[in-house]
Amino acid sequence: MEHIWLTVLGVSGLLTLAVLMWPVANRLNFPYTVMLAVVGCVIGYAEHALETANLGIVSDLLGALHALDITSETVLFVFLPALVFESALAIDVRRLMDDIAPILMLAVVGLLISTAVVGWALHGVSGYPLIACLLLGAIVSATDPVAVVAIFKDLGAPKRLAILVEGESLFNDATAIVVFTILSAMLLGQSDAGLAAGVLSFLKVFIGGVLVGYLLARLFALLMMGVGESALPKITLTLTLAYLSFLLAEHYLHVSGVMAVVTAALVLGARGRSILSQHAWHELEGVWEQVGFIANSVIFVLVGIAVPGIIGDITMTQLTWLVVLLVTAFVARFAIIFGMVPVLSRLGWAQHVDVGYRAVMFWGGLRGAVSLALALAVMENEAFSPEVRTFIGTLVTGFVLFTLAVNATTVQLVMRMFGLDKLSPVDAAVRDRVLVSALGNICDNLHSAALSRQMRSGLADSIARPYEERARDRRQEADAASIGHRDWINVNLRKLTLQEQQIYGHYFDQGLVSSDIARLLFSQSADLLDGIKSGGEEGYRGAYERALEFGWQTMLAAQLQRRFGLSGPLARLLGNRFEMLQANCMALRELAEDSTGTDLLDAEVSEEVDTIVQDRLHAHVAALECLKAAYPDYADRLEERLLGQIAVRLEHAHYQKMLSGNIISKEVYHDLVKALHQRASSDRPRLDLGLDADRLVAQMPYFADLPGERQREIARMLRPRLVLPGEQVITKGDKGDCMYFISSGAVQVEIEPEPVILGRGDFFGEMALLSDIPRVVSVTAEGFCDLLALMTRDFRTLLDAHPDLRDTIERVAAERS
Ligand code: CMP
DSSP states (O other): OTTHHHHHHHHHHHHHHHHHHHHHHHHHTOOHHHHHHHHHHHHHHHHHHTSSOOOTHHHHHHHHHHHTOOOHHIIIIIIHHHHHHHHHHTSOHHHHHHTHHHHHIIIIIIHHHHHHHHHHHHHHHHOOOHHHHHHHHHHHTOOOOHHHHHHHHHHTOOHHHHHHHHHHHHHHHHHHHHHHHHHHHHHTTSSOOOHHHHHHHHHHHHHHHHHHHHHHHHHHHHHHHHSOSOHHHHHHHHHHHHHHHHHIIIIISOSOHHHHHHHHHHHHHHHGGGTSOHHHHHHHHHHHHHHHHHHHHHHHHHHHHHHHHHHTTOOHHHHHHHHHHHHHHHHHHHHIIIIIHHHHHHTTSSOOOOHHHHHHHHHTOOOOHHHHHHHHHHHHOTTSOHHHHHHHHHHHHHHHHHIIIIIHHHHHHHHHHTTTTSOOHHHHHHHHHHHHHHHHHHHHHHHHHHHHTTOOHHHHHHHHHHHHHHHHHHHHHHHHOOOOHHHHHHHHHHHHHHHHHHHHHHHHHTTSSOHHHHHHHHHHHHHHHHHHHHHHHHHHHHHHHHHHSOOHHHHHHHHHHHHHOOOHHHHHHHHHHHHHHHHHHHHHHHHHHOOTTGGGSOHHHHHHHHHHHHHHHHHHHHHHHHHHHHOHHHHHHHHHHHHHHHHHHHHHHHHHHHHHTTSSOHHHHHHHHHHHHHHHOOOOOOOOOOOOHHHHHHHSHHHHTSOHHHHHHHHHHEEEEEEOTTOEEEOTTSOOOEEEEEEESOEEEOOSSSOEEEOTTOEEOHHHHHHTOOOSSOEEESSOEEEEEEEHHHHHHHHHHOHHHHHHHHHHHHHHO
């Protein structure tokens, strides 16, 4: 680091040049990254041409750029983690998972096939060793989404297309690097060639990377929650997470660094909104967008600069090989995308991918930073023979340049050809209605604005006229749009669900729900969105009904309580349910009151949507009431806590208003808020399930009058059990192993024609024990019930000790049968 100033000059000069290309690229409607590579090439040639001239700062700058000499390590360790993290962070994990089958298939199997095809073909024409040719194949098979995704953003391409392309390239970068490492070890004789060993080490490296990324991201999520309120340290932690996960995986553990970074970013992306406030999350996205932009700008110019040196003196023979390489690589990609993807969907392993999407995926498979970094790694490595180094360097650079020059500039055409730059019919209809309502609004307000400013009335008319005309045209178009009633309902349910999600975000920001609950609420909303996507109204209803059911975790926790008397997990899960239902009901009520956007709907649609949301609210309220009935004290305490938190929020909002109104200074504000934070944090109270046998026995009418000593003796024979609403406690026809006393709650004995309800103090399940017969009928819990179970072996003992109880039980059983 002798000339650090030279490096600084180089980087800042380069960035300045790069961003100056931004408006040019926009004006020419040309991909920015391609523009950068072109500029890089020009600089590269200028360096050669002006080597001897002394032009002051210009020569310094050129010298500095020359000194920046891009190496494979710079690309891999400096740029790649940032680029990969940035693109993975922006991906919606759920949507990625929807298409994970085709993505992994293309990224892993597709890449391997392409490597093999290219390798064999090049081996055939060039006569270079097969392994070297396979290495080349792997290098040129890693796609880079940067240029394409930028184009997608410009043209408003469908989200799914972007996920397919970006997902594929993230995973195939990882695959390519792994295959590259394995093949170079073989080529250098450091490992014995063997397919099985290769596959095994591939799996190890791939999965290892995922694990490292996952664990590190979870650890960082904890750290982020621990560093206090401010967003700055949290955002900084995400930057270090990107680099540390790469280094830890790649350098220390020798597993896939790219997979580690991808996984870390996906985990963070999925959890982030319940770690950072919404505002901080936007800041984080902004920071990463900036980092990605800088990294891309620098890398593409550097790539350009390196070009003249590498392919300056390309020979005719090399050019022919390049043609062979291009043809085989594209044919292989074509075959994979058009052959493999449809087969996957036919097998039911993947959702259908339209021809247009496939065409764009095929043509938009550009090669970029990763291919070049790997080629550089070969060129820098003295262990490879000089011929192999030039062979790979020239061909890869040529290939990358070709895709930048030809594919990147024409992929827009392909998108237009398949109409992928247009809005879907539903989106177009929404746009038209928004336009109509906005234009109408403008006309109304123009007149009053003119009036209040005492302007000539004709003025407003003349300004408003074009708007009115546009509104009329649009209205006709909107009316003509043939999207159906169902579509409108779905659009609206989606909108409401997104608003609901946002409300939960606010609750989290305001400290009304904890990070864990926020995460659960977000995933609930995501399930609702999935439901709407796949089944419209039915899907929505199905999704919220599922959300209200007791999941497997609760069932498991209930079993833990019953088998081992562990009530902690069950209490925690029921506490979560309490809080979630509370938040659900609050949010749904808020939604019902808020009517933004309803003017886009006709009365019929909005009424139907209202009904759906009301139904959902009722279902949630009922579930909450059911919990409250079982734990009234706890419900009180939770509500008290919620109200306390709302009070703190109100206080905070008040100070904020004073601050923004310049009534108090920042110093005063911070002082006030500091005191507030100290009061604000309160953990959720513990839910006591009250499953204490002594207490429950003392509550039972049969035992209440007995002396304490006897009660305790009985309590030792009875096992407290909490059963969940709707749970089947006894199944008809089963063998009986115990009977139950109801300490609180109610059960339904499902006898024909009218079921019988048993409540506190009643017992059931005695018939099977008395007469040693199968259960005569099923019994289901009405709400939450505390039961006391008496096992068969204790049954006799208890009845022998209490003849009057025996009489009662026998009498009731006789009556029942
Ligand atoms: P068992 O057969 O062990 O399991 C089902 C239980 O339902 C049964 O014992 C009784 O406790 C209860 N049961 C059956 N019939 C009636 C009835 N008519 N009224 C109330 N409870 C009943």
